[in-house]
Amino acid sequence: MISDPFVFDVAEAERATVEQILQHNPKMRWLIDVLCEIRAKQEKVIVFCEFRALQRMIQRCIGRLLDVHADIVNGDTSASASDANSRQKRIRRFQEVPGFGVIVLSPLAVGLGVNIQAANHVIHFSRTWNPAKEDQATDRAYRIGQTRDVHAHYPIVSASDFKTFDEKLHELLTWKRSLSDDMLNGTGELRASDFGDIDELMTERMAAQATQ
Secondary structure, three states: OOOOOOOOOHHHHHHOOHHHHHHHOHHHHHHHHHHHHHHHOOOEEEEEOOOHHHHHHHHHHHHHHHOOOOEEEOOOOOOOOOOOOOHHHHHHHHHHOOOOEEEEEOOOOOOOOOOOOOOOEEEEOOOOOOHHHHHHHHOOOOOOOOOOOOEEEOOOOOOOOOOOHHHHHHHHHHHHHHHHHHHHHHHOOOOHHHHHHHHHHHHHHHHHHHOO
16 A cells, blocks of 8 residues: 555554654655645645554654644544544534644545535545545535635655556546546436446456456
């Protein structure tokens, strides 16, 4: 996984120092640089990331290098209204505290009905395989009450001598978006099940390419 070499070894991820994380993860270095620029503007940021070990690493790096606590909202976060640290309370805290702020969200745990219009920057630190889910995540900031331009960031690690996983995944998502647009233009309708068909098709395509 190009997002971080530690992400598949949770124990190693927890042991890694911030310095080690930055040394091995160019995307994390990019994230800190971009967050510094956004902090200078006193704006807020949503960072989307699927992997829980990586979510915690992002939280640690932001806390250590920017002296800001970034709450995490994922499938482990309580949805109970009586919980003092519930999902909704974490989001409300992020929205209401003035000035710069960062919240780390799982794109799978925060979907329809969640409005985070206090943020006008959305960073997809890791990408989902479904462009509809990615767009739905970005839409958390595009809500009624948003008065500023919303900036969506898609960091991609590249290399001079080979095509990285990030680059291949970006091409895949671009292809899937164009395919769904063509379907909409051709029929005027696109069922939710169609995205599952596209996922199956692309999984087969990636498997075929891997054997070449």
